[in-house]
Amino acid sequence: MRWKIQGYESGNPTSFSREESASEATIELLLERLIARNLTDDEITDATLRHTAHFTVNRDKQRGKPLQLMTTGNPYYVAIEVISAPRP
Numbered sequence: 898m899r900w901k902i903q904g905y906e907s908g909n910p911t912s913f914s915r916e917e918s919a920s921e922a923t924i925e926l927l928l929e930r931l932i933a934r935n936l937t938d939d940e941i942t943d944a945t946l947r948h949t950a951h952f953t954v955n956r957d958k959q960r961g962k963p964l965q966l967m968t969t970g971n972p973y974y975v976a977i978e979v980i981s982a983p984r985p
Contacts, residue, residue, distance in 0.1 A: 899979040900924050904931070906972040916979065924976045925954050925966060932968045 898920060904913035913931070917924070933941055957965040963978040 898924075899981070900976045901979050902927070902974060902976045904972055904974050911972060913974070921964070921966070928954050928966060928968050928974050928976060931974050932970060932972075935970070935972060 899916060899918050901916050902914070902924070904911035917927075919927070933944075936944070953969045955967050955969070957967070963980050965978070966976040968974045
């Protein structure tokens, strides 16, 4: 799968923007790691051991639309599946 990943802060795009090829699970792990850079050691520990909301990655799949993964918090990151046009 190919993904377009964009960082946001207060609804505005940040300088982090890229396209990557990876599985959904790998992109989810990447989003968790990106958001962890903005958390304290205690928040990372709680999120990992107690499953608190700091690492929540929401999955949004609507019929006819690309799959979208998004982290919670601020800043946050969005990964949207890039769907290629079918070849003639």
